[in-house]
Amino acid sequence: MLKTKLRKKGTGFGVIPYVFVFPGMLLFFLIAVVPIFQTIVLSFTDWNGVTALDKINFIGIDNYKTIISGQEFMAALKNNIIWAVVSVTIPIAIGLIQASVIVNSNVKFKNLFQLLLFLPQILSSMIMSIMWLAIYDPASGVLNAVLEVIGLDSLVRPWLGDKDTAIYALLVMSIWMAYGFNTIIYCTAIRAVDQTMYEAATLDGANSLQAFFRITIPSISKTTTTLLLLSLIGAFKVFDVVYQMTKGGPGYYTYVISYYLYQTAFTSNKIGLGCAIAVLLSILVFVVSRVFLRLRKED
Amino acid sequence: MKKAKTAGAYVFLIISCFFTIFPMLFMLTLSLRTKVDIIKEGVLSIPEKLHFENYIKAWETGHFSTYFSNSIIISVISVVGVLIFATLIAYAMTYYNFRGKGLVNALILIGLIIPFEIVIIPLFYNMKAVGLLGTRAPVYLTHIALNIPFSVFLLKGFIKDIPTALVESARIDGAPELTVLRKIVVPIIKPALVSVIILIFMWTWNDFMLSNIMLGEDNIRTLPLGLSFFKGKFTRDIPLTSAASTIIMTPVLLVYLAFQKYMIKGLSMGAVKG
Numbered sequence: 001m002l003k004t005k006l007r008k009k010g011t012g013f014g015v016i017p018y019v020f021v022f023p024g025m026l027l028f029f030l031i032a033v034v035p036i037f038q039t040i041v042l043s044f045t046d047w048n049g050v051t052a053l054d055k056i057n058f059i060g061i062d063n064y065k066t067i068i069s070g071q072e073f074m075a076a077l078k079n080n081i082i083w084a085v086v087s088v089t090i091p092i093a094i095g096l097i098q099a100s101v102i103v104n105s106n107v108k109f110k111n112l113f114q115l116l117l118f119l120p121q122i123l124s125s126m127i128m129s130i131m132w133l134a135i136y137d138p139a140s141g142v143l144n145a146v147l148e149v150i151g152l153d154s155l156v157r158p159w160l161g162d163k164d165t166a167i168y169a170l171l172v173m174s175i176w177m178a179y180g181f182n183t184i185i186y187c188t189a190i191r192a193v194d195q196t197m198y199e200a201a202t203l204d205g206a207n208s209l210q211a212f213f214r215i216t217i218p219s220i221s222k223t224t225t226t227l228l229l230l231s232l233i234g235a236f237k238v239f240d241v242v243y244q245m246t247k248g249g250p251g252y253y254t255y256v257i258s259y260y261l262y263q264t265a266f267t268s269n270k271i272g273l274g275c276a277i278a279v280l281l282s283i284l285v286f287v288v289s290r291v292f293l294r295l296r297k298e299d
Numbered sequence: 300m301k302k303a304k305t306a307g308a309y310v311f312l313i314i315s316c317f318f319t320i321f322p323m324l325f326m327l328t329l330s331l332r333t334k335v336d337i338i339k340e341g342v343l344s345i346p347e348k349l350h351f352e353n354y355i356k357a358w359e360t361g362h363f364s365t366y367f368s369n370s371i372i373i374s375v376i377s378v379v380g381v382l383i384f385a386t387l388i389a390y391a392m393t394y395y396n397f398r399g400k401g402l403v404n405a406l407i408l409i410g411l412i413i414p415f416e417i418v419i420i421p422l423f424y425n426m427k428a429v430g431l432l433g434t435r436a437p438v439y440l441t442h443i444a445l446n447i448p449f450s451v452f453l454l455k456g457f458i459k460d461i462p463t464a465l466v467e468s469a470r471i472d473g474a475p476e477l478t479v480l481r482k483i484v485v486p487i488i489k490p491a492l493v494s495v496i497i498l499i500f501m502w503t504w505n506d507f508m509l510s511n512i513m514l515g516e517d518n519i520r521t522l523p524l525g526l527s528f529f530k531g532k533f534t535r536d537i538p539l540t541s542a543a544s545t546i547i548m549t550p551v552l553l554v555y556l557a558f559q560k561y562m563i564k565g566l567s568m569g570a571v572k573g
Contacts, residue, residue, distance in 0.1 A: 013395055016476050020391035024384030024447050025403055031422060031444035032410055038421035049424065098315055105308035106301070115559055116316040119323070122555045122562070123548060124505035126523040130530060130544045131322035134329055134537055140337045142325055149343065180319065181566070188567040208304070237414055240507045244527065258416055258508075265420045266512060274420050282417040289412070 043275035050269070063276035073277070075252035076260045079167055083256070084235035084288075086171050087178060088228050094175070095182025095227070100216055102183075103190040104198070104208065114187060118180045125177075125240035132173045133245060136160050160246055163253045170241055170254055177241075178234075182227050189223040190216060225296045229289060236285050257281050323548070330354070330541035337537070353542035357529075361543050365518060366525030370504055373439045373521060377503040378496055380443035385450035385495065390480050392451065393458045394466065410448025415509070418445075423512055437513040438521075442503045450495045453568075457491040458484060494565030497558070504551075522547050 043063055045056045067073045098117060102110050120128065135142050138158035147155050159169040193216065201211045217224075239258040242248060248255035248263075261281065265274025329337070331349040340346070357363075392403065426437040461484060469479045485492070510524045520528065526547055530540050555562060 013397075013476070017391045017395040017397040017400075020387040020395075021397075021399075021403055024388050025406065027384065027440065028406065028410060028444045028447050031441055032413065032418055033406065035418035035421040035425065036413065038425075039417050042421060094315075098312070101308050101311055106305045107308045107312060113312045113316060114563065115556075117319050118559075118563060119320060119552075119555070121566075122501065122505075122551055124523040124526075124551075125507050126526045126530075127544045127548055128322070130526070130540050131326045134326060134541060135322060137537065140342050140537060142342050145342045176319070176322070184563055185567055233414075237416065243507075243511075261416060261420075262508075262512075266423075271420060271424075278416045278420060282414050285414050286412065 039275045039278050042272055043279050045272040047271045048269050049271045059272070063273045064280070066273060067276055067280065072252060072255060072260050073257070073280075076255045076257045079254060079256050080236050080238070082167060083171065083174070083238055084232055087174060087231045087235045091175050091178035092182050092224070092227055092231065094179040095186050096217075096224075098179070098183040099186030099190055100212055103187055104211075104216070114184060117183050120177055121180050121184075126244060128173070128177060129241060129244035132169075132176075133160075136169055161250055163250050166246055166250060166254045170245060173245075174238070174241060178231065185223060185227060186220065189220040193219040225292075229292055232288055232292060233285055236281065236288060257284070326541045327545060329537055330545045332538050334536060334538060350538065353538050354546060357539055357543040357546060361529050361546075362517065362525060363522070363543070363546060366520055366522045369435060369514075369519055369525075370521040373435050373442070373510075374500050374503040376435075376439040377442035377446070378499045380439065381446045381450050381499050382492065382495060384443065385447050385454055386480070386485070386492070388447065389451045389454035389458055390484060392455055407448045407451055410445070411452060415445060419509070419512060426513065432513070433516055433519070435514070435519050438506075438510055439503075441509055441513070442499070442506070446499050446502070450499070453495060454488060454491055457488040461487050490564075491568070493561055494568045497562050497565035501562075 044058055044060060046059050046062075047053075047056045101107075102113055107113070134140075136159040138144065138161065141159070143159060144156045147153065157165060159165050197215050197219075198211055201215060206214070237258055238256055239262065242254055242256050242259045243262070246254040248259050257277065258281065261274055261277040264270045264277060328346075329342070330353055331351065332346050333350055333353075336346055388403070388407075391397070392400065422437075422441065423432075426432050431437050431440075465483055466479055469483055470476075474482070504521075505523060506521070507523050507527075510521045511527070514520050514524060517525075517528070526540075526543060529543050533539050
């Protein structure tokens with residue numbers, strides 16, 4: 001329909017389309033497209049960021065071999081996978097439950113609840129990290145203080161310094177950071193569900209739990225898959241929190257791929273190696289989202 | 300029965316909200332205490348005296364006014380840049396046929412899926428090579444470029460819904476293309492533009508990784524970055540870092556409270572369309 005109304009090439013508009021498109025696309029091309037190829041090329045070299053470009057040595061797939069055989073990548077990959085499993089389940093479930101309680105119950109102040117639940121979303125990761133560092137602090141953290149008060153002294157520990165708890169401490173924080181976004185999106189989605197379906201269900205004697213599983217969940221499945229995909233991609237790219245809270249430690253217990261990339265390229269100046277990590281991370285994100293979308297289609 | 304259910308909903312939501320805002324409240328209490336009194340009395344005690352001087356010290360030692368203006372400059376330039384470029388591209392992609400349109404479409408699609416990590420390393424050295432390192436430009440140029448695809452995608456969805464007759468009749472009346480865009484298209488897609496403004500502003504304002512890599516000098520650092528360096532300097536002084544965070548958080552909270560309707564709507568629109 002729209003297509004037939006479009007003017008054919010060169011019918012009166014001349015250079016206008018190019019004037020409109022060119023500046024933005026040129027900037028995008030220089031900043032987002034050219035570096036992709038540079039990253040791929042550099043990933044086969046041993047460049048250190050300093051030596052002249054004509055002295056760069058091509059070393060084949062050595063960087064990739066180094067990464068795959070090193071302990072950093074495997075440790076990081078494992079943590080990213082744990083991160084992904086947690087972030088596609090708990091924050092989405094919490095968001096869904098909160099949203100359906102807000103929308104489908106008779107509570108007042110619905111806007112206030114939404115407002116408060118969404119609050120962490122507007123904060124920068126640095127501020128959130130300072131909050132949670134204070135909560136987990138071994139000496140003056142509120143978590144240890146509360147455990148002592150309620151008599152669970154045996155659980156008191158340096159949560160971020162203990163190799164058994166560090167990753168879970170970060171995950172609890174990441175859940176807190178994430179669910180409010182899902183809640184708000186789900187609120188919008190659930191409000192769009194045909195209300196007469198709920199009325200019909202009530203007339204048929206269904207309780208609210210049945211309505212939730214039989215009406216709400218199936219009606220908003222598209223929103224769910226969108227949120228799942230966003231969380232999944234986010235989990236493989238997580239960086240800020242690790243950088244600000246634990247620097248990957250203790251040992252490699254909270255190490256993640258993008259922190260590995262950052263350290264390799266910007267702290268150790270191993271540009272070639274860093275680019276290879278970037279390529280692997282991108283392939284990983286790409287494959288995971290493709291597989292996910294494939295699964296969604298089959299459903 | 301119904302009353303009990305509503306009561307249950309209240310309990311659940313109040314607990315949820317408490318858990319959500321607790322870290323903020325805890326940080327607020329810490330910001331009014333001293334290191335010594337926290338260690339001596341314990342964090343759960345009620346302090347005898349509130350130490351507002353933490354705020355003065357944080358403000359005086361933190362260079363936060365510099366960081367604040369850097370954040371404003373970078374976010375405003377990024378938002379304006381994205382708005383102009385993305386609106387022009389979205390308009391052209393909807394109303395014109397031109398050679399290379401397929402290529403532009405393909406680039407936009409690539410832009411929607413590539414992770415930022417695949418460009419950041421060479422980008423840093425490119426910025427260095429052209430002499431932009433040491434200025435704010437690498438950050439806002441990158442923000443603009445990387446946010447164009449998403450914004451074009453979002454805006455195109457709205458421009459497509461405008462009746463073609465509206466645009467055609469303006470053209471027949473002899474209105475130049477830029478006027479058609481400004482006077483007819485922009486007013487209609489205003490909600491989408493607002494949502495782009497809010498999203499891009501939030502993303503650029505809160506960005507950490509890109510700024511951390513590109514902004515080495517202290518006088519061009521943004522707020523999150525400045526706070527990170529402040530924390531590095533005063534790691535063990537939790538009251539002071541809490542006061543600094545509260546100072547930085549306050550304007551953001553006020554903006555959120557003032558524009559929450561638009562922000563929540565903008566975000567949902569972005570997520571649902573994008």
